[in-house]
Amino acid sequence: MKVRATLLNVGLLVATLLPIGCTKAPSPESPLNIKLYQSWELQPGDKIADRAVLGGLGDIAIALDGNQVYAPFDGLAQLDNRRCLIFSSPDVPAYLFRLCGLKEPRLGDVKQGEAIGKGDLLLFAALRKQPNGTWAIVEPAKAILERLLKKMA
Secondary structure (H helix, E strand, C coil): CHHHHHHHHHHHHHHHHHHHHCCCCCCCCCCECCCECCCCCCCCCCEECCEECCCCCCCEEEECCCCEEECCCCEEEEEECCCCEEEECCCCCCEEEEEECCECCCCEEECCCCEEEECCEEEEEEEEECCCCCEEEECCCHHHHHHHHCCCC
16 A cells, blocks of 8 residues: 555656656747837838838848858757748857748758758848847848858858
8 A cells, every 4th residue: 555655656746747847848930929129110021012021121131142041150040920030049149140031941950050041132130139138130240141151160
């Protein structure tokens, strides 16, 4: 009887702790909803007269001509709610990089220098985390753009 009670207690302990230890991390396929510090009416992904808005205020437009874009650091590639790729990295935790216009972007964990997509036109925005938890679009460093456009090891 004592063994049965102990097994029952162990079973209850496992059942209680299992949800804590096995909580699922957010899927890279789940769309992100990033709250911007600045608010502009037009955003990438919006439609005007059945035409897609490709970029907005703060985006840098770069001609890719079908070439690849590479992960500038080890990090995570996810889609936002407007289907732009959002790249985050523990190497630059206060920043997110938004890449719109990529065809078949690679999602999930990526290593520095791995291809994360390609396209004809890249619309890039650098976002910096604000003290209130929102994100502000800031001017990107040329070195970051070079890492995106050249395969770095």
